[in-house]
Amino acid sequence: MIELAHVSRQYARGADVVHALEDVSLSIEQGRFVALMGPSGSGKSTLLNLLAGLDRPSAGTVDVAGRRLDALSEDELAHFRAEHLGFVFQFFNLIPVLSAVENVELPLLLTALGRGDRRRRAETALRIVGLADRARHRPNELSGGEQQRVAIARAIVSDPEIVVGDEPTGDLDAKNAEEILGLLRTLKAEFGKTVVIVTHDPRAVRWVDEVVHLDKGVVTGRDPGGAAA
Amino acid sequence: MIRFLPLVVRNLGRNPLRTALTGGAILLAIALVCVLRTMPAAFDAILSRLSNNTRISIHHEAGIVYSMPYAYLNKVRSIPGVVDAVSWTWFGGAVDPDEGVQFPNFAVDADHIGRVYADYALDPEQLAEFERTRTCALVGRRAMRQNDWQLGQLVTLESTVFPLELEFRLCGTVPGEAAQGDVDAASLPVFWFHREYLVEALRAQGVEFDVLGTIWARIDDPERVTAVMQQVDETFRNSEARTVSETEKSFFTSFFSQVQGLLVVIQAVALLVTLCIVFIAANTASMTVRERMREIAVLRAIGFGRNLLFGTLLAEAALLSTLAGALGVFASVGLARWLASMGSANPAMGPLTAFVVTNAVVVQGLFLSLLIGLVTGVVPAFGASRRSVASILRETF
Numbered sequence: 001m002i003e004l005a006h007v008s009r010q011y012a013r014g015a016d017v018v019h020a021l022e023d024v025s026l027s028i029e030q031g032r033f034v035a036l037m038g039p040s041g042s043g044k045s046t047l048l049n050l051l052a053g054l055d056r057p058s059a060g061t062v063d064v065a066g067r068r069l070d071a072l073s074e075d076e077l078a079h080f081r082a083e084h085l086g087f088v089f090q091f092f093n094l095i096p097v098l099s100a101v102e103n104v105e106l107p108l109l110l111t112a113l114g115r116g117d118r119r120r121r122a123e124t125a126l127r128i129v130g131l132a133d134r135a136r137h138r139p140n141e142l143s144g145g146e147q148q149r150v151a152i153a154r155a156i157v158s159d160p161e162i163v164v165g166d167e168p169t170g171d172l173d174a175k176n177a178e179e180i181l182g183l184l185r186t187l188k189a190e191f192g193k194t195v196v197i198v199t200h201d202p203r204a205v206r207w208v209d210e211v212v213h214l215d216k217g218v219v220t221g222r223d224p225g226g227a228a229a
Numbered sequence: 230m231i232r233f234l235p236l237v238v239r240n241l242g243r244n245p246l247r248t249a250l251t252g253g254a255i256l257l258a259i260a261l262v263c264v265l266r267t268m269p270a271a272f273d274a275i276l277s278r279l280s281n282n283t284r285i286s287i288h289h290e291a292g293i294v295y296s297m298p299y300a301y302l303n304k305v306r307s308i309p310g311v312v313d314a315v316s317w318t319w320f321g322g323a324v325d326p327d328e329g330v331q332f333p334n335f336a337v338d339a340d341h342i343g344r345v346y347a348d349y350a351l352d353p354e355q356l357a358e359f360e361r362t363r364t365c366a367l368v369g370r371r372a373m374r375q376n377d378w379q380l381g382q383l384v385t386l387e388s389t390v391f392p393l394e395l396e397f398r399l400c401g402t403v404p405g406e407a408a409q410g411d412v413d414a415a416s417l418p419v420f421w422f423h424r425e426y427l428v429e430a431l432r433a434q435g436v437e438f439d440v441l442g443t444i445w446a447r448i449d450d451p452e453r454v455t456a457v458m459q460q461v462d463e464t465f466r467n468s469e470a471r472t473v474s475e476t477e478k479s480f481f482t483s484f485f486s487q488v489q490g491l492l493v494v495i496q497a498v499a500l501l502v503t504l505c506i507v508f509i510a511a512n513t514a515s516m517t518v519r520e521r522m523r524e525i526a527v528l529r530a531i532g533f534g535r536n537l538l539f540g541t542l543l544a545e546a547a548l549l550s551t552l553a554g555a556l557g558v559f560a561s562v563g564l565a566r567w568l569a570s571m572g573s574a575n576p577a578m579g580p581l582t583a584f585v586v587t588n589a590v591v592v593q594g595l596f597l598s599l600l601i602g603l604v605t606g607v608v609p610a611f612g613a614s615r616r617s618v619a620s621i622l623r624e625t626f
Contacts (some may be wrong), residue, residue, distance in 0.1 A: 011620075045622075054530055055619035075534050082532020093527040097239040107531045109232055154531070166622075 001030035007060030020046040022217040033188040038214035086155030088165035092147040094139040101135040125153035145176030165197035181207040252553035258506040259557030263594040265499040271583035286480040287444040290471040296440035313344035316441035322386025332372040334420035336427040355401025365400035372418035511605040518609040526621040539614035546606025554598015
């Protein structure tokens with residue numbers, strides 16, 4: 001499902017060249033819930049960006065859902081992301097001038113669906129994350145946990161095979177963090193999604209199938225998570 | 230693209246105060262430009278009202294301040310097509326020489342003025358008295374109002390050209406009471422008196438005065454005006470003072486050339502104001518995009534392509550500018566109508582009725598506002614849409 005082979009990624013920061021990833025090879029099977037963990041600067045976010053088609057490797061190949069992402073153009077990557085991926089970020093990043101249901105509807109604007117169908121699907125996604133009764137609320141009227149649930153609804157509304165999260169619990173309290181991790185687990189368990197998250201949160205280990213450890217741009221180990229079958 | 234319109238509209242409501250201030254600046258700029266764009270047409274309309282299409286001016290080739298022999302007048306009258314002709318000689322009289330000449334005053338041929346200025350509907354009794362009485366003067370209504378004069382009053386003017394001080398009795402107004410509103414509104418504050426009065430006064434000082442300043446002639450048919458002008462100039466081609474003939478409108482256009490220069494300056498100022506607004510709006514657009522880089526990164530991540538993002542960001546700037554510009558155009562139409570109503574209500578402000586926001590100006594205003602939106606939005610929209618998602622994420626998360 002996700003296959004990275006000998007992937008390196010370097011980028012310039014001022015006069016310096018940062019080696020964010022060095023010869024990383026990794027495969028993640030369909031329907032797995034995987035956490036990428038490691039200290040700051042270990043390359044985990046870079047790895048997530050590469051497998052999500054947000055960035056391209058300096059060397060190596062990235063295969064996701066049968067497509068070579070490293071060979072796609074910017075526009076092809078955008079199209080690929082819209083079709084196959086859902087995103088959850090640390091700071092929720094909902095559009096403040098749109099209601100919860102309108103935020104969830106955003107990815108569907110890129111599809112051929114009509115207005116009614118878009119709205120029905122968005123309401124269904126909100127129901128899955130338990131926020132059907134908050135659909136008309138603006139982000140500033142929702143708690144942090146609720147905003148992250150809306151972000152998850154937005155990530156799954158177009159029914160992608162893969163959901164990626166960059167520190168999805170990083171801005172939440174313990175209770176909300178547990179709820180969000182449980183929700184991501186549900187996406188894998190009940191809807192068969194492949195879920196890959198970057199996290200510092202040790203609580204995540206209990207919910208995932210596998211933990212991939214990174215340090216200084218290389219994979220240093222892989223451990224089964226607490227939910228591994 | 231239509232399905233993204235609600236998103237574009239909602240984004241405009243993100244910071245209502247900023248949107249209102251930016252829109253307000255564009256509104257005022259467009260309103261100003263539209264009103265100023267009416268000025269050349271308004272000036273032309275005022276000149277047309279001032280002018281008669283069968284009256285021509287004949288003056289010295291070197292300029293209107295140079296004199297021509299008085300004998301030219303009869304030669305002009307004898308040219309086929311000329312109904313009548315009258316001479317004007319600048320007297321430069323002032324009520325108070327310290328204040329200078331407050332209104333143009335000319336010595337004219339009293340027994341010809343009525344025929345040359347038939348469209349001024351001079352009162353027959355006043356005209357007859359003017360022709361009969363050497364000290365009589367016909368005065369523009371505006372000059373009467375400005376000086377608070379009454380008919381029958383005695384007025385003394387001291388010339389700034391000749392060593393003379395002449396006393397006049399005000400016998401009539403120019404134009405006459407029967408003249409149409411437009412003629413009255415546009416009439417110059419003239420002061421006409423007998424040429425013979427001036428000639429005799431100078432003769433008394435031992436000066437024989439046999440020159441004139443300008444000849445005004447009335448032609449029998451508008452179609453013949455050009456041919457008559459050519460013939461007049463041809464008549465004096467080999468004379469000591471060559472002439473230049475022009476229509477009354479052309480004469481006034483040249484006479485008010487300084488006003489036209491002012492119009493150019495005003496239009497240039499309007500252009501600079503518009504440019505300032507473009508810079509302000511561009512700065513606001515850049516700021517708006519910078520503040521939303523996280524959201525832009527998220528939109529890119531969930532699949533918004535570069536062109537689509539560019540389009541929605543540009544549409545935001547263009548929509549705001551066009552809406553504000555449309556209101557500006559609307560405001561300029563309202564302002565022009567208000568000025569026109571003021572001009573209609575008060576003859577002294579008659580020229581204000583000439584300010585009309587035409588359909589062409591409306592289209593120019595709308596096009597300009599759209600252009601402002603596109604120019605101000607294109608750079609930030611392009612920059613935001615072309616940046617790599619990963620680099621935005623690295624910087625903003």
